[in-house]
Amino acid sequence: MDELTTSPRYQRLADELAAAIHAGRLPSGARLPSLRQMADQRKVSLNTVIGAYRQLEDAGLVIPLPRSGFEVAQRLQVPQRSLRDVPSAPTAPGQQAMMARVLAAQQRPQVLDLAFAGPRGAAFYPGPHLQRATAQVLRRGMATVETYARQNGSQALIRQIVQRGPRLGLHTVPERIVLTHGAMEALQLALRAVTQPGDAVGLEAPSYFNLYPLLASLGLQAIELPTHPQHGLDVDALATLLDTTTLAALVVMPTVHNPLGCTMPVAAKQRLAALASARRLPVIEDIVYAELQHTEPLEPLLKAFDREGWVMVCAGFSKTLAPDYRIGWLEGGRFSERIALLKFHSSGAESRLLGDSVAAFLEAGNYEHHLRRMRRLYREQTGRVRQLVAQHFPPGTLATEPTGGFLLWLEIPGVDTGQLFEQALAEDIVFMPGQVYSRGARYRQCLRLSCCQALDEHYVAGIARIGALARGLAARDAVPC
Known part of the structure; x- marks a missing residue:
């Protein structure tokens, strides 16, 4: 059933008013109808309106006026351009x-x-539920802590990752998934699979700060690409760069970017996927925030438009579920076999106990409620x-x-x-x-x-x-x- 039809009335009213504020139909300084006026207009209870206005106030969209109701809060302007082309000395x-x-x-x-x-x-985390899931795994048998985990030992978790993938447009198979020690190891493995020391790697600018020391540790050169604060990577700029510069890989966060928070439009993702295929450019897609999109249905990943396996997907559960478990994963596309071998040679396998615990939580059906x-x-x-x-x-x-x-x-x-x-x-x-x-x-x-x-x-x-x-x-x- 669609969440829109099952969410409380106060939430539906709050969402409708928030959309009007974001669209400018309710500008800064506009007065909202009084509680009773809104209740009469919408034929809802006074408590429904109180709950909706409280939601808007908590979100910073309206402010209460002493004995005078509510007005739309002052709105900050959003950045309108990439700063990548601003002259800047290396630092x-x-x-x-x-x-x-x-x-x-x-x-x-x-x-x-x-x-x-x-x-x-x-x-921010479902600690008690996850604790029960971990205890449940332990009760099933001590073999999970008395033996070495084999690579991808938690097959239950891999099945859950594959089953959940279509929610974001990811259609894959277990053989393409490698469990990793967090998303950072997934990024490192993906880079090692497609680069050699001295290669150039494209990055968005601004970009996740840990990518710079990661590239340096692998002997790779970072090439910054302009990234719009609302629309993400400039695909035209990338295409122009590729006419004169060879990139061994491109690292992007097209769905909920860090630090900008933007998501590339679907048409831009389609163009980027087509460009990667035409230029045979390996793309490493970081999706650690993709499940935390603010609206539903969720926007699809770049990977959803990859037809030939040039896009690798790096993800994990640290931001959403279990930070200290350090469970990440990598969908390697056409590079999956090499990535699996690199993982085996570098860090072996991830804890089956922790992987099975996350899988048990997902299987119980609590994750979607938590994400919403x-x-x-x-x-x-x-x-x-x-x-x-x-x-x-x-x-x-x-x-x-x-x-x-x-x-x-x-x-x-x-x-x-x-x-x-x-x-x-x-x-x-x-x-x-x-x-x-x-x-x-x-x-x-x-x-x-x-x-x-x-x-x-x-x-x-x-x-x-x-x-x-x-x-x-x-x-x-x-x-x-």
Whole structure:
């Protein structure tokens, strides 16, 4: 049954009003009908309207007015262009040094961590259900902990991955799946399968920061490609580059990009898949956030349009289900046999106990319910943080409207986020400065915020403080010499 017909009335009303706000039919400052007026108009109960308005307020889409109802909140503008073509001097050492400082700061217990892209807290993971699934596996027999796991030892999990694939347009077979130690190992194996030291690899810009040291460790050269903050990778720019430059592989996140949160339109994915096939270009598709799309039905993967196996898919359950289990997987397409051999030679096999535990949770049918709840929660939380940014950051700040996940990408004109990072860190607040997402300094006015923890008073105060510091830097730099 379609979720739209089974969701509560207050949720359907909230979704309808949210769509009107996003489309501009309810502009900033517009007053919503009073609770009783809306109840009369829609022929619903007062409690239904209260629940809907509360959802919109939690998502940062409306704000309450003292004794005057609700109005549509101020809306941040979204970034409109890629910054890839902005001149920028190479800063690879600076990129690595900044990342090291972020990692060191995250170890300090008193720090408010707005950088880590990992949900924290019982509200974000189905811990008790997963615990019961793990106990169930152990009760079946101790053989799972008394013997070495063979490669792809959890056949139950592989079956679940194959069965779930069509939800995202992935139609595959067990022989093409390799279980890995998280999605990062999947990325590494895919790169090793199709590259040699000295090769060039295409990356989106901005791109996931861990890709740069990963490529360096494999002796590979990163070639950055322009990526639009709303539409993703520029396929035309890639096609032009391929006319003059040989790429051994392309690494992309076309469905819920990190850090931009955007999803490529279906037509662009089709063009990219056709281009990869025509140019015989191996494409590594990272889909770790794809199941956390904010709307349903889910947009299909790039892999859905791959007809000849040139697209490999890297995924895992760390963002959605079990971060410490470190269960990832790789669908290797035409490179599956080589990937399986590389996995055997490098790290052997993954824990069958943990794999079977995840499989048992999936088999019980709880995962879809959990994902639907997370999609709605992250949509609300990113909306709420966007509203906090609108309240506290300098005028002219831009913020993405992510299509999924829990990350926000900000552009703050006139503010060096490296300096902002230092000031915030001195007050025990850490975020991801933009320069770690590229070898150059073109993103020095950008930053990434994570919205995957409780938005409590401590979190809200931290956002407000970063905004105040940013306003101070903007005012200082605006003063004529």
